[in-house]
Amino acid sequence: MFDWLFGKRRPPAPTAPIVPQRPTAVAPIDLRVAMIVHDPVLESRGGRRLHQHFGWHDPDALARQYIADLHACSGGIARYAIVEHHVVDGYPAKIDGFVYDDEHYLACWARRGGFHQPDAADYTRLLDEFAITPKVLTGEIDEVWLFAFPYAGYYESHMAGAGAFWCNSPPLAGSERCDRRFVVMGFNYERDVGCMLENFGHRVESIMAHVYRGHRGERNLWERFTRYDLTHPGRAECGNVHFAPNSLADYDWGNPRPVVCYADAWYHFPDLSAPPRMVDASEWGGGDMRLHHLWWLAHLPRAAGETDDVLNNWWAYVLRPELVR
Numbered sequence: 205m206f207d208w209l210f211g212k213r214r215p216p217a218p219t220a221p222i223v224p225q226r227p228t229a230v231a232p233i234d235l236r237v238a239m240i241v242h243d244p245v246l247e248s249r250g251g252r253r254l255h256q257h258f259g260w261h262d263p264d265a266l267a268r269q270y271i272a273d274l275h276a277c278s279g280g281i282a283r284y285a286i287v288e289h290h291v292v293d294g295y296p297a298k299i300d301g302f303v304y305d306d307e308h309y310l311a312c313w314a315r316r317g318g319f320h321q322p323d324a325a326d327y328t329r330l331l332d333e334f335a336i337t338p339k340v341l342t343g344e345i346d347e348v349w350l351f352a353f354p355y356a357g358y359y360e361s362h363m364a365g366a367g368a369f370w371c372n373s374p375p376l377a378g379s380e381r382c383d384r385r386f387v388v389m390g391f392n393y394e395r396d397v398g399c400m401l402e403n404f405g406h407r408v409e410s411i412m413a414h415v416y417r418g419h420r421g422e423r424n425l426w427e428r429f430t431r432y433d434l435t436h437p438g439r440a441e442c443g444n445v446h447f448a449p450n451s452l453a454d455y456d457w458g459n460p461r462p463v464v465c466y467a468d469a470w471y472h473f474p475d476l477s478a479p480p481r482m483v484d485a486s487e488w489g490g491g492d493m494r495l496h497h498l499w500w501l502a503h504l505p506r507a508a509g510e511t512d513d514v515l516n517n518w519w520a521y522v523l524r525p526e527l528v529r
Contacts, residue, residue, distance in 0.1 A: 223498055226471055228279035229508040230517045233524065235346045238288040238336060239267060242352040243393070245293045246306050254353055258313075260394045263351040269397045273494070274404065277501040281519045288345065290334060296350075298357055299324045312355070325357035327376055327388065331364070337382045340365070346524075348388040358390025360403035361410070363525060369414050371525070372406040385525040398494030405445035405497050408504065408522050415514060415521050415528055423512055429470065429503075433463040440465045440483075442503045448488055448496060458491025460484050473505035474516050 241263045243253045255262065267286060274282040295304040302320050304312075312318045331337055331348070339345040350358050359373035365385040368375035376388070387407060391400050409430075416426040432443040433450055440449035440463050448456065450463040462482045469478035489495025507516035515521065521528050 223276045223502045224471065226279065228281060228506055230281060230506055230520070232281055232283045233520065234283045234285065235523060236287045236344065237284055237347050237349055238334060238339070238345045239263075239286045239290065239349045239351065240330070240334060241289075241291045241393075242294060242296050242350075242356060243291055244295060244306055244309075246310075248306060249310075254309075255393050258394070260353075261396060263391075263393045266351070266391065266393060266397055266400060267349065270400045270404075273397060273401060273498060274501075277498045278504075278519050279502075279506055281506055281517070282523055284347075286349075288334075288339075296325045296352060296356055296358075297329055298322060299326045301326070309353070319355045323355060323357045327362060327364070328378055331379075331388075337364075337379070340382055340384055340386050345386075347386055350388060350390045351393050352390075354392055354394050356390070356392070358392075359388075360390055361407040362388045362390065364388060365526075368525075369410075369528075371410045372403075385528075387525060396494070398492070398497060401494060401497035401501070402445060405500065408501070408518075409445060411522050411525060411528065412518060415518075419512065419514075425511070425514070433465075438464050440467070442467045442470060442500060445497065445500065448485065448500075449483055450485070455493075457488065457493065457496040458485050460486075467503055470503040470505060473507055474509070474511045 243255055243263065246252055246254060246257050249257050271284045274284065295309065297303050298320055299322055336345060336348055352358060361372045362376055363369060363371035363385060364376035364379035365382040366380045368379060368385050371387060389403060391403065412426045416424045429442050430444045431439055431441040432447045433440040434452055443449045443451065446454045449465045449467060450459050450461045451457065452459060462484045464480045465483040466480045468481065469476040472478055485491060488499035504518045505516055506519050509516045
């Protein structure tokens with residue numbers, strides 16, 4: 205096992221993370237990851253890996269930063285360790301069995317077209333290839349991270365196992381033989397860690413919406429958490445992954461417009477009595493995707509106990525979907 209966070213190869217210091225220091229009253233959650241990287245060796249291009257040929261991000265560096273960021277914004281709750289690390293000299297199979305070769309993929313990328321359809325990867329084949337399901341059942345693996353190139357056919361997040369539900373994608377059909385729910389994350393190493401945190405943020409949105417699906421009105425604290433000024437004038441709270449408290453459009457994380465915001469109250473959950481104050485984009489990085497997502501994730505409740513039959517530690521559900529009732 206190689207622990208990418210606590211081992212010798214530590215990640216670089218994050219740039220100005222929007223992560224306040226506050227006490228955490230719940231225990232850390234240790235998660236064992238199988239990391240599977242499809243990064244073909246291009247023999248016709250000097251034997252370089254695909255990510256090196258295009259100057260894309262090193263998947264291992266992305267994984268280290270992602271682990272560090274989630275550890276920081278969760279207040280130390282999320283403790284990921286990569287216990288299996290596979291680098292594949294090849295391309296994942298599509299749902300209809302098609303597999304790219306080097307020259308076909310390079311030609312498609314050069315003209316930005318002609319990519320195979322259907323684009324979706326064959327998750328069942330991939331999980332079987334690496335014997336993931338039995339390892340999840342025995343607790344050897346808690347989560348899977350897939351890293352690949354654009355048009356690999358991965359969902360940003362995909363839930364599998366008995367009782368799996370929508371997780372920014374439909375549940376994996378045919379995975380019910382696994383009695384434990386788990387999440388397969390899909391990452392594109394053309395993009396940076398901010399996009400990885402966006403994938404995780406949409407996972408949070410899906411899971412917490414499911415947790416609160418039976419709560420109506422003000423009892424639905426997830427809907428309250430995600431309020432923003434455009435839809436709830438004068439009552440913005442934390443917003444969602446695409447909309448900061450003052451955003452006027454998708455991805456409008458750099459808007460300088462000040463708005464009344466109740467986001468600070470979520471640092472003290474379940475006590476939400478803290479008064480509002482005026483905020484603008486300087487609170488969450490002035491338009492930087494990664495810094496906004498760190499700010500947003502840092503507001504997720506992480507307290508002990510329960511409120512209205514829901515754990516006060518929302519990270520437990522996000523990291524351990526088998527806990528969702």
